[in-house]
Ligand SMILES: Nc1ncnc2c1ncn2[C@@H]1O[C@H](COP(=O)(O)OP(=O)(O)O)[C@@H](O)[C@H]1O
């Protein structure tokens with residue numbers, strides 16, 4: 402579905418991505434873990450065409466997109482839905498209008514079709530009867546769900562999450578993680594989740610990648626990762642296992 406080949410990204414003298422190679426399979430949930438500042442968000446931004454790589458290729462469903470113009474990128478951005486860390490809803494628009502906004506921009510759907518899509522998207526994130534509320538009337542956890550609904554309403558084939566649970570309380574975190582799993586399976590999307598939540602990665606990922614300083618240092622299924630001999634991976638794991646042992 403997605404392939405990065407020898408991807409290099411520099412800022413000045415600083416090489417952030419050092420020739421990264423990665424294939425993402427159709428339908429899989431892939432977690433990308435790593436310490437902060439290691440290039441995870443930069444990788445997603447390159448995929449979305451929000452940044453251009455200095456070398457290497459990005460293939461999405463058989464198309465090499467890294468040299469695409471802004472205009473050529475529009476259908477790619479529709480294919481790949483990015484869920485931001487912050488809900489980033491329009492405060493002055495209702496929940497309905499927030500979700501309808503993207504549909505109106507990307508399609509020529511009738512009002513009736515838009516209505517249907519909004520209701521369906523809200524249903525998928527387990528929300529109903531809140532179409533006429535404003536974001537400020539919702540809890541933070543609900544705002545995150547609405548933001549997810551806004552992304553899935555466009556029916557993307559790929560869902561990208563950049564730290565979807567950072568800064569959330571444990572209950573909301575587990576609800577959002579559950580949703581990521583449910584949505585990926587129900588909508589049959591390919592999902593890439595940038596996270597530092599090893600527990601969640603072990604629970605719901607098909608494969609996990611660990612990045613350090615712009616390179617992939619480990620890749621495997623949760624079971625394979627648990628047996629990793631890479632010290633940073635072992636550190637990540639022991640943090641989770643020790644915390645669970647204390648509880
Ligand atoms: N637009 C930019 N200009 C300059 N440096 C950047 C830019 N975006 C990211 N960086 C640098 O690239 C590195 C990786 O950033 P990022 O991908 O955001 O890390 P993370 O793995 O925490 O998501 C960091 O050192 C960051 O400072």
Ligand SMILES: [Mg+2]
Pocket residue numbers: 441442443563
């Ligand atoms: Mg980041």
